[in-house]
Amino acid sequence: MRVMLISTPYPLEENPIPPLSLAYLAAALQKEGIEVQIMDHLVSKYTPDKLRRELEQFKPNIVGATCVTLNYPTASRIMRVCKNFNPNIVTMLGGPHATFALNETLLRATWIDLIVTGEGERTLIELVRTIEKGEDYHQVPGIAFRKNGAVVKTEPRLLIEDLNELPLPARNLLPLSKYKALDAPCTVITSRGCPFKCIFCSGPRLFGRRVRFRDPELVLDEIEQINKEYGFQKINIVDDTFTLNERHTKAICDGIIKRNIKITWNVFARADTVNLKMLSHMREAGCEWLLYGAESGNPEILKTIKKGTTPDTLRQGTRIATEAGIKVFNSFIFGLPGETPETARQSMEFAKELDEKYGAKYGFHILSPLPGTELYEKPKEYGLRILSRDWAKYDANQPITETEHMKKELVVALIRDYDRAIAYAMDEIQQKAEKGDPESMERMHKKVSVDFAWKLLKFDIIEQVGHTRNGSNALADLAKRISDKIGTPLDIAEQELGTLVQKGLLKQKPSGNRTVWQWT
Numbered sequence: 001m002r003v004m005l006i007s008t009p010y011p012l013e014e015n016p017i018p019p020l021s022l023a024y025l026a027a028a029l030q031k032e033g034i035e036v037q038i039m040d041h042l043v044s045k046y047t048p049d050k051l052r053r054e055l056e057q058f059k060p061n062i063v064g065a066t067c068v069t070l071n072y073p074t075a076s077r078i079m080r081v082c083k084n085f086n087p088n089i090v091t092m093l094g095g096p097h098a099t100f101a102l103n104e105t106l107l108r109a110t111w112i113d114l115i116v117t118g119e120g121e122r123t124l125i126e127l128v129r130t131i132e133k134g135e136d137y138h139q140v141p142g143i144a145f146r147k148n149g150a151v152v153k154t155e156p157r158l159l160i161e162d163l164n165e166l167p168l169p170a171r172n173l174l175p176l177s178k179y180k181a182l183d184a185p186c187t188v189i190t191s192r193g194c195p196f197k198c199i200f201c202s203g204p205r206l207f208g209r210r211v212r213f214r215d216p217e218l219v220l221d222e223i224e225q226i227n228k229e230y231g232f233q234k235i236n237i238v239d240d241t242f243t244l245n246e247r248h249t250k251a252i253c254d255g256i257i258k259r260n261i262k263i264t265w266n267v268f269a270r271a272d273t274v275n276l277k278m279l280s281h282m283r284e285a286g287c288e289w290l291l292y293g294a295e296s297g298n299p300e301i302l303k304t305i306k307k308g309t310t311p312d313t314l315r316q317g318t319r320i321a322t323e324a325g326i327k328v329f330n331s332f333i334f335g336l337p338g339e340t341p342e343t344a345r346q347s348m349e350f351a352k353e354l355d356e357k358y359g360a361k362y363g364f365h366i367l368s369p370l371p372g373t374e375l376y377e378k379p380k381e382y383g384l385r386i387l388s389r390d391w392a393k394y395d396a397n398q399p400i401t402e403t404e405h406m407k408k409e410l411v412v413a414l415i416r417d418y419d420r421a422i423a424y425a426m427d428e429i430q431q432k433a434e435k436g437d438p439e440s441m442e443r444m445h446k447k448v449s450v451d452f453a454w455k456l457l458k459f460d461i462i463e464q465v466g467h468t469r470n471g472s473n474a475l476a477d478l479a480k481r482i483s484d485k486i487g488t489p490l491d492i493a494e495q496e497l498g499t500l501v502q503k504g505l506l507k508q509k510p511s512g513n514r515t516v517w518q519w520t
């Protein structure tokens with residue numbers, strides 16, 4: 001029995017990180033002796049022909065993909081290619097969008113056989129074993145499927161009580177060299193679940209309100225593996241709220257320090273769950289950034305969305321993080337229930353205040369009420385009008401809702417002003433770099449490196465032009481080919497390729513009278 005898991009690409013230029021959920025699913029299958037491959041299209045060019053070649057080579061019995069709302073249309077098209085390639089392939093989707101948009105997904109996309117709802121590891125194993133035996137999988141808990149033109153949902157799968165039963169994610173199946181070329185962090189979870197009630201988030205419905213914690217020693221083993229075996233220098237801890245349990249947080253910090261793991265890390269946190277002692281300890285252990293979900297600078301809006309915090313809470317949390325030496329990023333949302341031009345300006349002024357006082361960076365996104373959230377299910381109760389059900393537009397960069405006093409044109413204007421401010425800030429950094437400011441020079445150099453690597457990955461450039469004749473200066477020849485292909489100046493192409501080779505991310509492989517370049 002062969003299972004292919006597909007990482008669905010995004011329809012816009014995101015900063016990709018290794019797909020943790022697929023690595024967990026693959027590890028669970030491997031533990032049961034099931035053959036599995038991950039086809040990662042986050043860091044390569046996706047085309048139907050390329051997918052068909054992958055299907056022909058691996059010949060899977062089952063193909064599954066995970067997606068969020070934004071890239072569901074792409075995931076659906078991928079499943080259609082798989083079903084058309086071989087109607088006997090069992091096609092399935094998982095992830096938050098598929099879990100909470102069952103009817104639309106299964107009734108409209110008839111090439112998708114079933115959906116794995118919620119936490120997927122145990123469900124996927126049982127599904128694979130049932131299909132392998134030729135038995136009817138329609139009784140497996142935790143799935144949904146079509147029957148006689150209607151959607152049938154089996155009994156919910158119980159959440160995994162002891163997360164320590166899960167094997168470490170199968171990151172060996174991922175193209176890690178490509179992520180390292182982008183200077184991307186590796187992702188880790190130390191818990192699942194969220195006790196909070198924010199009306200724009202589906203996390204608690206997906207993983208439960210009771211938080212389940214992993215054994216800190218197992219987390220530390222994983223971090224050590226990521227650092228020493230896979231060569232990552234930084235990680236993102238992607239728990240909903242890493243700072244929720246101070247004892248758990250302390251144990252992980254203690255372990256990083258005791259084991260002398262040289263790695264920097266970032267976390268999601270809430271300003272009402274931190275204190276100076278905790279944050280100082282986190283900084284000592286290598287924590288570099290905290291991301292707070294600020295959402296709004298207006299107290300009434302924060303009450304409406306059931307955030308449970310206030311602007312003063314965020315001020316306090318930002319202040320003490322800065323005192324502890326940790327950098328802060330505050331994330332805001334335009335267009336929440338009750339939003340008006342005045343409250344939007346209030347949020348922008350609040351963000352600037354925290355930047356000016358504490359150096360806290362900030363970002364603004366536009367509300368996208370996702371399936372599974374209270375806002376999506378009850379928009380009228382919150383005074384929202386949803387303007388589109390085109391899931392590809394749910395990228396948090398364009399307005400798909402309106403409030404009574406905040407029409408989409410106003411949101412577009414605000415975001416345009418915000419984008420201009422970002423562009424102005426980048427121009428300032430460029431000017432400082434040209435004048436020799438070391439920090440600005442480093443930032444611009446990193447931007448050039450990441451942009452170059454992203455072009456190589458997004459268009460499969462190495463795969464297209466990465467072949468040179470034996471006896472030539474292979475690296476110089478490759479740089480010339482790439483410079484001609486993507487328009488990057490030759491000196492930059494030579495420099496960036498040399499760095500990728502030096503880091504061991506690109507290598508040469510003899511092939512007859514040619515040398516072929518490959519990602520390691």
